[in-house]
Amino acid sequence: NETFGPDDIINYDIQGLATNVNYTVNIKAFNDAGMSPNARLTAFTDESAPGPVTNLTVVEVTTNAIVVRWDKPLLNPDKVSAYEVTYQSKTKGACPLSVSFVTIYRIPNASVTVYKMAGLTPFTLYGISVRSRTKAGFSEVTEIETRTGETAPTGPPTNILSSQ
Numbered sequence: 769n770e771t772f773g774p775d776d777i778i779n780y781d782i783q784g785l786a787t788n789v790n791y792t793v794n795i796k797a798f799n800d801a802g803m804s805p806n807a808r809l810t811a812f813t814d815e816s817a818p819g820p821v822t823n824l825t826v827v828e829v830t831t832n833a834i835v836v837r838w839d840k841p842l843l844n845p846d847k848v849s850a851y852e853v854t855y856q857s858k859t860k861g862a863c864p865l866s867v868s869f870v871t872i873y874r875i876p877n878a879s880v881t882v883y884k885m886a887g888l889t890p891f892t893l894y895g896i897s898v899r900s901r902t903k904a905g906f907s908e909v910t911e912i913e914t915r916t917g918e919t920a921p922t923g924p925p926t927n928i929l930s931s932q
Contacts, residue, residue, distance in 0.1 A: 787816035788847065817905040819843030821851070821898050824910045827882070831890040831917040837882040838898050838910065847902040851875040853883045858893040858913060890919045 772778060785791060790812045797804040819841035828835035834855075840848060856870045875883065878900075888894065894916065897909040 815904045818900040818902045818907045820908045820910045826914045833886045835884045848878040848900045850901045855896045858895045
């Protein structure tokens with residue numbers, strides 16, 4: 769028990785509170801003569817970044833497109849405002865430049881949990897990641913890899929040699 773005067777400012781830091789929760793704190797002063805009425809303070813803790821999306825799966829693959837779907841994160845699912853889908857070729861030589869491009873698409877509607885990547889290269893391995901966003905920031909990414917479908921050969925075999 770410490771003694772404080774009428775002009776003392778007392779700060780108390782409450783630890784271990786959950787994020788995005790409304791808390792009410794009651795404060796009373798007391799001395800040997802008795803206790804004061806409550807001073808009530810209500811505060812809302814800050815929102816945290818969401819958890820990662822769950823159940824990221826490939827639902828359709830063609831020669832030039834991949835469709836993925838996911839479930840909302842378990843942490844702060846109702847606070848998600850958007851998703852970000854990123855995909856990149858993982859097949860060596862599939863990109864004509866020395867570096868594969870990373871394509872990022874932002875889905876501003878949190879109720880949309882499916883995305884179709886089109887215009888892809890046939891029989892190419894792609895790395896796909898999805899992350900969720902709240903006002904507090906982005907979640908960790910959830911990643912999968914899948915390959916687009918094969919196409920039929922475009923011409924007859926060439927450079928055929930005969931062995932005798």
